[in-house]
Amino acid sequence: MTLATRLPRPSASTLIAIAVIAAVALMPLFRDPIDGFVSDSTKAMAFVVMALGLNIVVGFAGLLDLGYVAFFAIGAYTMGWLGSGFFDLLNDGTGVHIGAGETASMLPGLHVNFLLVLVAAVLLTAFFGMLIGLPTLRLRGDYIAIVTLAFGEIIRVIAVNGDEIAVSGYELTQGRQGITPIDQPTFPVIGEFDSTFDLRPYYWLALTLVVLVLVVNLRLRDSRLGRAWIAVREDEVAAASMGVPLVKTKLMAYAAGAAFGGIGGAFLGMYDGTVNADQFEYSFSIFILAMVILGGLGSVWGVVIGAVALAFINERLIPDVLNPVVRDWLNSDLTQLSFGIFGFLLVLMMVLRPEGLVPERRRQAELKGEMGTDEPVYEARA
Amino acid sequence: MKRARRRGLGAVRDALSKYGLIVALLALPVAFGVQDIQDGDLSRLGNNLIDGVSNGAIWALVALGYTLVYGIIELINFAHGDVFMIGSFVSFGLWGTLGLTLATGPLGLVVGLLVTLLVAMAACGTLNVMIERVAYRPLRNAPKLTALITAIGFSFILQNVGLLWLGGRQTTIPDLIGSQQVLFSAAGLSVSHGDALALLATVPLVLLLTAFVARTRLGRAMRATAQDPEAARLMGINVDTTISVTFLLGGLMAGAAGLMFALYQTRIWFLDGFNAGLIAFTAAVMGGIGNLRGAVLGGLIIGCVQQISDNRFGGSWTPAVVFSYLVLIMVFRPQGLLGEQTREAG
Numbered sequence: 197m198t199l200a201t202r203l204p205r206p207s208a209s210t211l212i213a214i215a216v217i218a219a220v221a222l223m224p225l226f227r228d229p230i231d232g233f234v235s236d237s238t239k240a241m242a243f244v245v246m247a248l249g250l251n252i253v254v255g256f257a258g259l260l261d262l263g264y265v266a267f268f269a270i271g272a273y274t275m276g277w278l279g280s281g282f283f284d285l286l287n288d289g290t291g292v293h294i295g296a297g298e299t300a301s302m303l304p305g306l307h308v309n310f311l312l313v314l315v316a317a318v319l320l321t322a323f324f325g326m327l328i329g330l331p332t333l334r335l336r337g338d339y340i341a342i343v344t345l346a347f348g349e350i351i352r353v354i355a356v357n358g359d360e361i362a363v364s365g366y367e368l369t370q371g372r373q374g375i376t377p378i379d380q381p382t383f384p385v386i387g388e389f390d391s392t393f394d395l396r397p398y399y400w401l402a403l404t405l406v407v408l409v410l411v412v413n414l415r416l417r418d419s420r421l422g423r424a425w426i427a428v429r430e431d432e433v434a435a436a437s438m439g440v441p442l443v444k445t446k447l448m449a450y451a452a453g454a455a456f457g458g459i460g461g462a463f464l465g466m467y468d469g470t471v472n473a474d475q476f477e478y479s480f481s482i483f484i485l486a487m488v489i490l491g492g493l494g495s496v497w498g499v500v501i502g503a504v505a506l507a508f509i510n511e512r513l514i515p516d517v518l519n520p521v522v523r524d525w526l527n528s529d530l531t532q533l534s535f536g537i538f539g540f541l542l543v544l545m546m547v548l549r550p551e552g553l554v555p556e557r558r559r560q561a562e563l564k565g566e567m568g569t570d571e572p573v574y575e576a577r578a
Numbered sequence: 579m580k581r582a583r584r585r586g587l588g589a590v591r592d593a594l595s596k597y598g599l600i601v602a603l604l605a606l607p608v609a610f611g612v613q614d615i616q617d618g619d620l621s622r623l624g625n626n627l628i629d630g631v632s633n634g635a636i637w638a639l640v641a642l643g644y645t646l647v648y649g650i651i652e653l654i655n656f657a658h659g660d661v662f663m664i665g666s667f668v669s670f671g672l673w674g675t676l677g678l679t680l681a682t683g684p685l686g687l688v689v690g691l692l693v694t695l696l697v698a699m700a701a702c703g704t705l706n707v708m709i710e711r712v713a714y715r716p717l718r719n720a721p722k723l724t725a726l727i728t729a730i731g732f733s734f735i736l737q738n739v740g741l742l743w744l745g746g747r748q749t750t751i752p753d754l755i756g757s758q759q760v761l762f763s764a765a766g767l768s769v770s771h772g773d774a775l776a777l778l779a780t781v782p783l784v785l786l787l788t789a790f791v792a793r794t795r796l797g798r799a800m801r802a803t804a805q806d807p808e809a810a811r812l813m814g815i816n817v818d819t820t821i822s823v824t825f826l827l828g829g830l831m832a833g834a835a836g837l838m839f840a841l842y843q844t845r846i847w848f849l850d851g852f853n854a855g856l857i858a859f860t861a862a863v864m865g866g867i868g869n870l871r872g873a874v875l876g877g878l879i880i881g882c883v884q885q886i887s888d889n890r891f892g893g894s895w896t897p898a899v900v901f902s903y904l905v906l907i908m909v910f911r912p913q914g915l916l917g918e919q920t921r922e923a924g
């Protein structure tokens with residue numbers, strides 16, 4: 197028997213997914229190396245990573261997290277701390293370099309290879325995810341929303357005022373001034389990325405991250421843990437009495453969701469070239485949440501589509517297409533109003549199609565009341 | 579031996595959940611009070627508390643809206659803070675229409691502000707009822723998350739209405755009542771016009787509201803619906819109307835708070851609603867959500883915490899302090915200081 201016959205035959209959806217990913221991977225070959233569309237797509241893919249993370253918390257486990265921006269912040273600051281001249285006095289001002297690229301090796305400060313930064317960001321955000329999750333364990337659904345929102349705001353305030361906190365001579369963050377410039381990634385064989393000449397390596401790096409996160413996400417969903425999440429979402433009491441450990445299951449959801457947020461955050465921090473406290477507004481949490489809702493809570497492919505759609509509405513449709521049309525009539529810049537548009541989208545989706553564009557089958561059944569329960573699904577008692 | 583130890587731990591946990599929040603709340607004023615006594619001048623803390631109470635009176639009015647709505651349909655009305663913001667914008671707009679300026683005489687000012695108060699209250703009440711009608715009523719039987727997300731969506735819509743209205747920057751508005759001018763002072767403590775106005779307006783409003791809920795037929799219907807909507811319906815109460823009335827009352831309070839905020843701060847901004855909403859929600863939870871007296875108490879406490887923090891740590895840290903309290907409440911005492919009065923809490 198050959199290997200090929202022993203492998204399970206790939207299903208149609210797997211084949212479609214592979215084809216789509218291949219097409220997406222080939223796209224930049226036909227565009228200019230510093231094309232704006234390639235850049236927007238790269239950002240969109242970072243948002244996909246984050247939305248997939250938030251989907252674990254909100255979609256799978258049913259814990260409404262309104263402070264997801266905290267993990268963007270922590271991931272981005274990990275990148276800032278480990279890959280810039282931030283710690284400029286280290287090693288008598290010559291700097292410490294761990295697998296750093298050619299440019300970074302000559303600079304003072306702490307410079308760590310991008311892949312190691314990603315690992316650090318995952319560990320740190322997962323830790324903070326659990327920390328933030330701890331106080332919410334006993335709470336009802338809507339209280340969880342408020343507590344996570346509060347944590348998000350606390351992290352933002354700390355980031356903004358971080359220049360007032362000094363830890364052994366270093367400020368915690370550089371507040372609104374921002375940590376900049378950030379090291380660009382370097383890989384063996386490929387060499388160092390340079391955003392002035394070629395944006396495509398970033399694009400492919402982001403795509404690699406998306407594929408990685410997607411695979412992890414799908415495997416998690418179908419794992420024992422993933423089934424436990426969905427069980428907790430549907431009925432916490434029933435899940436607990438069936439032997440699902442609530443505390444562990446919920447904390448794992450927070451940790452996993454946060455870790456993806458950290459990956460996305462570290463990537464965006466690197467790609468933007470600056471980590472600035474003003475990026476970490478509450479509205480960003482809602483931006484990512486809207487992606488998850490638009491696509492369909494709990495639906496992995498839906499969330500991917502939702503994230504790409506909203507990212508392009510934000511980066512392309514509103515500033516480039518709609519804005520010139522309505523600017524004179526509205527006497528105001530439409531890009532300022534993008535969050536009003538997202539808010540409107542949220543209301544519209546909730547009233548007309550709460551299951552999202554590409555609904556997850558099980559959730560759709562819940563919403564239509566086919567699961568034989570009249571109780572609200574997201575009601576967990578304190 | 580082992581049992582005794584467990585009992586010890588259990589006792590600690592009980593004590594924490596009973597008194598933890600109160601201790602945490604007292605920590606700030608006590609610590610700074612001791613500091614002030616060492617400096618030999620307690621008036622700083624005293625003035626913080628006076629400003630805190632008047633500020634807190636405004637938060638109390640907003641918190642009442644959260645607590646009323648949560649008590650009856652168990653929804654955190656995220657858009658409520660933004661309704662309050664619209665209230666302050668309407669007030670400012672109306673001053674222009676009525677021609678209220680710094681040159682207006684005292685009589686004109688009083689009449690003008692009373693008209694503004696009524697219009698702002700009516701506008702916010704109507705807005706709140708309309709939001710309930712359009713966004714929350716169709717989702718009443720949907721999962722809770724759905725309504726919550728709708729509320730967040732509406733909050734953003736209202737924020738952007740504010741943004742379109744007065745632009746992205748803070749707008750400085752005429753200081754009609756001389757908000758920071760000292761009305762009288764004694765023993766190093768001074769009460770400003772703003773402080774006096776906040777209390778003069780809040781106290782009657784809160785009394786009227788509590789009387790309405792406690793004494794009238796509609797108020798009784800509200801309490802019945804909050805306890806058990808199904809049973810209330812069976813008793814012939816029109817639940818939809820009752821919920822509308824609840825939103826109306828919340829909106830009225832928010833409108834009054836909006837005018838007072840504009841008079842007190844003399845600066846308004848489209849993001850004020852978001853900040854105020856979070857602060858007021860913290861206040862409502864602190865007092866015990868669903869509990870009217872609790873909302874007022876929570877508002878006053880949060881106002882004081884804010885003033886103390888503004889004065890000692892600097893205003894940029896205040897949100898972090900307030901939200902830390904929110905987290906502490908959730909950890910130690912999710913039912914709040916006075917206990918919540920909702921169906922779920924039973």
